[in-house]
Amino acid sequence: xxxxxxxxxxxxxxxxxxxxxxxxxxxxxxxxxxxxxxxxxxxxxxxxxxxxxxxxxxxxxxxxxxxxxxxxxxxxxxxxxxxxxxxxxxxxxxxxxxxxxxxxxxxxxxxxxxxxxxxxxxxxxxxxxxxxxxxxxxxxxxxxxxxxxxxxxxxxxxxxxxxxxxxxxxxxxxxxxxxxxxxxxxxxxxxxxxxxxxxxxxxxx
Ligand code: SF4
Numbered sequence: 619x620x621x622x623x624x625x626x627x628x629x630x631x632x633x634x635x636x637x638x639x640x641x642x643x644x645x646x647x648x649x650x651x652x653x654x655x656x657x658x659x660x661x662x663x664x665x666x667x668x669x670x671x672x673x674x675x676x677x678x679x680x681x682x683x684x685x686x687x688x689x690x691x692x693x694x695x696x697x698x699x700x701x702x703x704x705x706x707x708x709x710x711x712x713x714x715x716x717x718x719x720x721x722x723x724x725x726x727x728x729x730x731x732x733x734x735x736x737x738x739x740x741x742x743x744x745x746x747x748x749x750x751x752x753x754x755x756x757x758x759x760x761x762x763x764x765x766x767x768x769x770x771x772x773x774x775x776x777x778x779x780x781x782x783x784x785x786x787x788x789x790x791x792x793x794x795x796x797x798x799x800x801x802x803x804x805x806x807x808x809x810x811x812x813x814x815x816x817x818x819x820x821x822x823x
Contacts, residue, residue, distance in 0.1 A: 733759075758785075
């Protein structure tokens with residue numbers, strides 16, 4: 619499998635923020651977000667044998683594996699990889715850009731954190747529509763908010779769709795301040811939580 623990074627760290631955003639984990643970042647992405655913070659996902663990475671990636675996850679000290687990308691669900695062996703980790707007693711948090719069907723990844727021991735791309739990403743409406751109805755209360759949907767237009771778009775989106783997953787609004791790093799986003803959420807009494815990129819504040823992987 620093509621891998622960009624393997625490193626112990628803390629979950630940086632969403633429902634498990636602060637949880638120790640082993641970060642396994644797969645290469646490859648099918649989208650081109652304007653504010654992408656992992657541009658190397660498209661070209662970089664190196665081939666790592668499947669069995670080695672299984673072991674790196676299972677032998678990690680932390681209970682949780684954070685599987686991210688790029689878009690980690692694009693590689694053919696990803697589903698088998700996640701199942702191996704679960705069989706090995708691990709829990710897996712999968713971060714996905716939302717464009718790939720998630721159905722076969724909704725396993726016991728797996729939690730999904732799915733993006734719904736907002737207009738400023740340049741990839742609005744790229745999400746696989748059926749995913750919205752499949753996400754469970756233990757899963758999350760994250761809207762990255764680059765400006766007030768994104769905020770209003772995401773606000774309309776969550777009112778229109780009846781989703782079981784926990785909703786997060788996250789400021790786009792360098793574009794929107796967390797403070798301003800918090801004020802918008804509070805002012806509207808929105809049914810969404812503010813997410814913050816802890817790993818960027820701490821400057822850890
Ligand atoms: S989905 Fe993620 S990795 Fe892919 S282009 Fe967008 S921000 Fe970058």
